[in-house]
Amino acid sequence: MIELPSSVLQVILNFSIGLIVTVSLNIEVGFLNLPQFGRLLAVLSGAIVAAAIPGRIIAASLGLPWGADYAYHLYNFGIVAKINEALSRNPGLSIGILILTLALAAIIGGLIGYLSVYPALRLREAYLGITLLAFGELLMNIAWNYDPLVGGTMGVWVIDPFRFVGAGGARFTFAALFIFFVAIAIYVYAEFLARSPFGRTLKAVRDAEVAASVYGKDIVKIRTQTLIIGGSIAAIAGALWAFFTGSMKATTYTRLTWTFWPWAFMMLGGVGNNLGILLGVFLYTITRTAIIVYKGALSAVIPIDPEWLEYIMIGLVIVAVVLFRPQGIIPEKPTLALPKHRIKTIQKSLEKRKS
Amino acid sequence: MLDLFVKAVAYSSCIGIGATSITLIYNATKTFNFAHASLVAWGMYVVFASTHLIGHTPYHHFLLAALFGSLIGGSIYATVNRRLLKAKAKEITLMMSTLGVDLVLYGFLNVFSDYLLRVHRLPAKYFIFETRDIAIVLGPFSVRLIGLVAPVVLVSIVVLLHTFLTRTKLGVSMRAGIENPELASLSGINLEVTYLIAWLVGGALAGLSGGMLTLVVTGYTEAGMTMVVSFFAGAIAGGLYSIYGALLGGFLVGLGEYLGVSALATLVGGWIYAYRPAIPLVVIATTLLIQPGGLAVLWGGRK
Numbered sequence: 229m230i231e232l233p234s235s236v237l238q239v240i241l242n243f244s245i246g247l248i249v250t251v252s253l254n255i256e257v258g259f260l261n262l263p264q265f266g267r268l269l270a271v272l273s274g275a276i277v278a279a280a281i282p283g284r285i286i287a288a289s290l291g292l293p294w295g296a297d298y299a300y301h302l303y304n305f306g307i308v309a310k311i312n313e314a315l316s317r318n319p320g321l322s323i324g325i326l327i328l329t330l331a332l333a334a335i336i337g338g339l340i341g342y343l344s345v346y347p348a349l350r351l352r353e354a355y356l357g358i359t360l361l362a363f364g365e366l367l368m369n370i371a372w373n374y375d376p377l378v379g380g381t382m383g384v385w386v387i388d389p390f391r392f393v394g395a396g397g398a399r400f401t402f403a404a405l406f407i408f409f410v411a412i413a414i415y416v417y418a419e420f421l422a423r424s425p426f427g428r429t430l431k432a433v434r435d436a437e438v439a440a441s442v443y444g445k446d447i448v449k450i451r452t453q454t455l456i457i458g459g460s461i462a463a464i465a466g467a468l469w470a471f472f473t474g475s476m477k478a479t480t481y482t483r484l485t486w487t488f489w490p491w492a493f494m495m496l497g498g499v500g501n502n503l504g505i506l507l508g509v510f511l512y513t514i515t516r517t518a519i520i521v522y523k524g525a526l527s528a529v530i531p532i533d534p535e536w537l538e539y540i541m542i543g544l545v546i547v548a549v550v551l552f553r554p555q556g557i558i559p560e561k562p563t564l565a566l567p568k569h570r571i572k573t574i575q576k577s578l579e580k581r582k583s
Numbered sequence: 584m585l586d587l588f589v590k591a592v593a594y595s596s597c598i599g600i601g602a603t604s605i606t607l608i609y610n611a612t613k614t615f616n617f618a619h620a621s622l623v624a625w626g627m628y629v630v631f632a633s634t635h636l637i638g639h640t641p642y643h644h645f646l647l648a649a650l651f652g653s654l655i656g657g658s659i660y661a662t663v664n665r666r667l668l669k670a671k672a673k674e675i676t677l678m679m680s681t682l683g684v685d686l687v688l689y690g691f692l693n694v695f696s697d698y699l700l701r702v703h704r705l706p707a708k709y710f711i712f713e714t715r716d717i718a719i720v721l722g723p724f725s726v727r728l729i730g731l732v733a734p735v736v737l738v739s740i741v742v743l744l745h746t747f748l749t750r751t752k753l754g755v756s757m758r759a760g761i762e763n764p765e766l767a768s769l770s771g772i773n774l775e776v777t778y779l780i781a782w783l784v785g786g787a788l789a790g791l792s793g794g795m796l797t798l799v800v801t802g803y804t805e806a807g808m809t810m811v812v813s814f815f816a817g818a819i820a821g822g823l824y825s826i827y828g829a830l831l832g833g834f835l836v837g838l839g840e841y842l843g844v845s846a847l848a849t850l851v852g853g854w855i856y857a858y859r860p861a862i863p864l865v866v867i868a869t870t871l872l873i874q875p876g877g878l879a880v881l882w883g884g885r886k
Binding site: 263346357366369536540544550 | 823
């Protein structure tokens with residue numbers, strides 16, 4: 229197995245996870261104009277699923293403690309180490325548990341999306357944004373304080389379904405590439421979604437809700453479906469992140485990283501446009517990695533800690549985009565219902581019929 | 584017990600003042616101000632730095648914190664908000680722009696705190712100013728001054744804002760601009776002045792509440808980000824359309840965080856203390872889902 233250098237892995241990982249979350253955000257914000265300020269909620273629920281459920285299932289089948297004891301920090305490390313050992317010898321089980329967890333995370337994320345429908349139908353704009361934000365923080369607070377779930381303030385170790393390829397660099401390379409492929413698959417799905425009749429319906433509802441409902445589109449159903457899809461995808465990102473990092477601590481899931489940054493990527497690239505989002509996430513990931521890699525050189529030139537430079541930079545990007553280029557780097561284009569060449573042939577045949 | 588009560592009153596007053604800032608800016612400009620977090624934190628650091636560098640008690644520097652907040656608020660309006668309002672940007676866009684500003688202010692606040700640490704050797708990462716508070720002895724009781732000052736400031740702000748909005752020409756025209764921008768601008772009211780005043784006053788209130796909070800909570804650069812949820816909760820519980828609602832809402836959220844939790848702890852047990860940060864969140868969620876009008880419906884809505 230090839231081992232990639234850690235900085236390359238960081239780029240691949242941050243890009244992939246960022247892409248998944250931002251794509252999910254774009255489906256809700258870009259396609260339907262829902263002020264989703266609670267992206268953290270679905271991401272965190274996905275991470276909790278990955279940290280709390282598969283480990284317990286295997287622990288129970290191996291005869292290890294799987295109740296509240298599982299998340300108790302003095303036992304957890306030992307239990308997870310034993311599980312990882314079992315997993316490293318059994319690729320089939322590892323892949324099975326990985327797929328199963330991602331599916332479960334998607335279901336829970338979808339459920340979270342479904343539950344967000346109630347506020348999403350009652351409230352608008354800033355009110356809805358703040359409510360969703362509050363829900364995300366609330367879940368974080370519960371996960372931080374309720375020990376039996378994911379270890380509370382001590383956190384828990386997360387089982388490692390990538391261990392069967394070997395330890396160390398090989399494992400990280402394999403895991404990063406796997407996450408990258410998931411991200412690409414989700415991106416392709418979102419692109420199909422944007423071009424599908426459903427995607428066009430979303431944009432129709434976004435641009436003219438009344439007109440869309442006059443034409444018989446069920447606004448409630450459309451909002452529900454969109455929130456479920458967005459929640460599912462975001463939860464997958466959370467689960468993948470928890471698996472990759474191998475540990476779970478609630479406070480590392482902040483509204484800044486998992487809600488506001490994806491918003492910034494989306495606004496930079498172009499709201500409502502998948503390709504723009506890909507570009508936005510890519511540009512930001514590259515810049516951020518460059519700041520980290522050249523930290524030493526940077527702090528010699530400017531007298532401030534590069535960590536704060538990152539905040540200032542991302543803040544300025546948001547402000548600049550909002551002020552000078554609200555449509556983003558790649559503005560959204562109308563999606564065509566049919567391929568271009570077929571539209572042209574139809575056009576020609578119509579012109580012929582006229583003459 | 585008395586100490587807890589004093590602290591709760593002081594904290595609640597600060598939250599009430601900050602919630603008023605959010606409400607004022609939201610009403611005037613339809614901007615839900617995420618930069619409030621950093622405004623509050625800057626207020627804290629202004630008091631911290633000037634108390635150490637200039638001297639005197641923290642109380643001497645509250646006004647400076649308010650002025651500084653006002654300056655930042657005015658700058659936010661002049662550089663970002665004004666352009667967006669002119670372009671008739673959507674509420675979400677306005678909100679996102681203040682988030683960008685918040686990150687910039689947060690970045691610079693950390694730079695400032697690094698500077699205080701490195702150049703002036705001040706403990707700028709975490710600081711506790713409660714010990715610098717002045718104790719007032721009333722017979723057998725000793726009360727911290729902030730417990731008296733904060734509610735007095737809160738009440739004076741109510742009186743001042745009320746007088747400004749109902750008795751002065753500028754205040755009345757400002758209210759008109761908020762109620763009906765089109766009609767107001769037709770009758771010759773300069774809306775830009777309305778917006779600017781909202782940001783200046785809002786910024787001052789945010790800075791002031793941050794400055795006073797140095798005597799109640801631990802100061803650190805992320806303090807604004809942590810507490811902003813309580814400010815949002817206060818503004819929303821107040822209905823987001825009424826400055827009196829915001830004052831009351833903020834006060835109640837603050838009391839809930841301190842006294843409410845203590846009361847609950849005697850009922851269900853001490854484990855509930857850990858969930859204190861959840862209280863403002865629960866307040867936000869329940870207000871918005873059950874009665875989005877907030878406390879302001881008690882006296883018939885907007886004012």
